[in-house]
Amino acid sequence: MQQKPKFETIAIKSTENKFSDSTPVSTPIYLSSTYKRNSDGSYTNDFVYSRANNPNRAIVEESIAILENGKQAFAFSSGMAAISAVFQSLKAGDHILLPDDIYYAVKRLMEEVLKRWNLSYDLIDMSNIEAVEKAVKPNTALIWVESPSNPQLKLSDIVAIAEIAHKNMALCAVDNTWLTPVFQNPLELGADIVVHSTTKYFGGHSDVIGGCVVMNDEIIAEKIKNIQILSGAVPAPFDCWLIARGIQTLKLRVKQQSKNALKLAKYLESHPKIERVLYPGLESHPQHLLAKKQQKKGFGAMLSVLIKGNEAETTAIASKLVYFTLATSLGGVESLVEHRKSVEGVDSPTPYNLLRISVGIEHIDDLIADWKKALSSEN
Numbered sequence: 001m002q003q004k005p006k007f008e009t010i011a012i013k014s015t016e017n018k019f020s021d022s023t024p025v026s027t028p029i030y031l032s033s034t035y036k037r038n039s040d041g042s043y044t045n046d047f048v049y050s051r052a053n054n055p056n057r058a059i060v061e062e063s064i065a066i067l068e069n070g071k072q073a074f075a076f077s078s079g080m081a082a083i084s085a086v087f088q089s090l091k092a093g094d095h096i097l098l099p100d101d102i103y104y105a106v107k108r109l110m111e112e113v114l115k116r117w118n119l120s121y122d123l124i125d126m127s128n129i130e131a132v133e134k135a136v137k138p139n140t141a142l143i144w145v146e147s148p149s150n151p152q153l154k155l156s157d158i159v160a161i162a163e164i165a166h167k168n169m170a171l172c173a174v175d176n177t178w179l180t181p182v183f184q185n186p187l188e189l190g191a192d193i194v195v196h197s198t199t200k201y202f203g204g205h206s207d208v209i210g211g212c213v214v215m216n217d218e219i220i221a222e223k224i225k226n227i228q229i230l231s232g233a234v235p236a237p238f239d240c241w242l243i244a245r246g247i248q249t250l251k252l253r254v255k256q257q258s259k260n261a262l263k264l265a266k267y268l269e270s271h272p273k274i275e276r277v278l279y280p281g282l283e284s285h286p287q288h289l290l291a292k293k294q295q296k297k298g299f300g301a302m303l304s305v306l307i308k309g310n311e312a313e314t315t316a317i318a319s320k321l322v323y324f325t326l327a328t329s330l331g332g333v334e335s336l337v338e339h340r341k342s343v344e345g346v347d348s349p350t351p352y353n354l355l356r357i358s359v360g361i362e363h364i365d366d367l368i369a370d371w372k373k374a375l376s377s378e379n
């Protein structure tokens with residue numbers, strides 16, 4: 001007969017999971033860092049230790065892999081951790097081609113961290129295929145694509161760039177954060193790797209930071225999985241739970257956001273105070289035809305506008321908006337606006353009169369009225 005356990009022991013044993021065979025409709029959050037072995041030392045399923053694998057993470061990874069038409073996906077604690085994992089899979093001496101207006105933290109990562117590890121890079125205009133072809137070196141191992149680019153919404157022809165990469169025994173990776181698999185499937189277009197900042201549209205509510213790498217190649221998958229588990233930049237179970245919940249409404253949200261973005265872009269393009277609207281869905285976009293071909297299902301919900309005015313006038317307009325919160329980031333249900341030049345610094349090629357807009361799911365009439373008021377001279 002076992003003696004009655006003491007308070008401390010009861011406190012632990014009585015709060016064990018007793019409902020593991022129940023089937024809740026909404027996935028529970030599996031906070032457990034470790035999993036029980038069977039008496040013979042084996043495990044009932046894949047879960048051993050949460051850095052290596054976790055049910056909430058497995059759900060997110062499987063879901064994003066399927067949505068991107070990939071075979072494998074690995075989740076990370078941020079988009080930058082996911083991007084770092086791809087760079088870490090290269091070897092010292094490798095050369096990388098990056099778009100010249102790439103998400104600026106990636107440029108800083110290369111310049112301030114990875115250059116010391118003897119990875120070199122060149123920034124090039126990826127909307128110009130000849131420039132890409134010319135920039136390839138014998139040691140180029142990776143061509144990185146962001147299409148549309150941030151914040152100038154330049155497009156890159158993914159089919160053509162993947163071909164150039166493969167001709168030179170290099171890989172092509174696409175940061176698909178801005179379009180999500182609802183609007184663009186880079187793996188179908190020949191890319192080898194897709195990365196996402198799931199912080200943005202996948203999460204969708206500006207309340208979680210996350211990232212993901214997707215592929216359909218065993219060798220690449222093995223490398224990224226090793227880096228994920230051994231470097232350990234894994235997402236917390238609750239973060240995965242939030243992203244999984246975001247995925248459930250991803251398509252509904254981004255379709256509405258994209259619809260709103262096109263209407264807003266058309267309105268702004270017709271406004272006398274706007275110099276130019278950068279949005280691939282407009283016929284005035286120099287790569288509108290490529291957008292129609294490559295982004296079969298839509299144009300996305302990000303746009304930038306160039307204001308007719310100086311920097312002070314530009315930022316003043318942004319601060320007059322009521323439904324567009326002055327904040328960095330994108331992809332949430334709420335509309336955001338940002339003066340990118342101030343964020344990126346004086347060296348950035350972003351024009352001083354550019355405002356980047358992340359369009360949310362508010363009613364389009366209110367969003368247009370907000371811009372109309374902010375652009376009018378009476379206030």
Ligand SMILES: *Cc1c(COP(=O)(O)O)cnc(C)c1O
Pocket residue numbers: 078079080081103146150175177178197198199200209210211
């Ligand atoms: C936000 C973003 C990132 C970085 O993701 P984090 O989740 O902030 O680390 C990378 N690429 C693009 C295109 C982004 O918008």
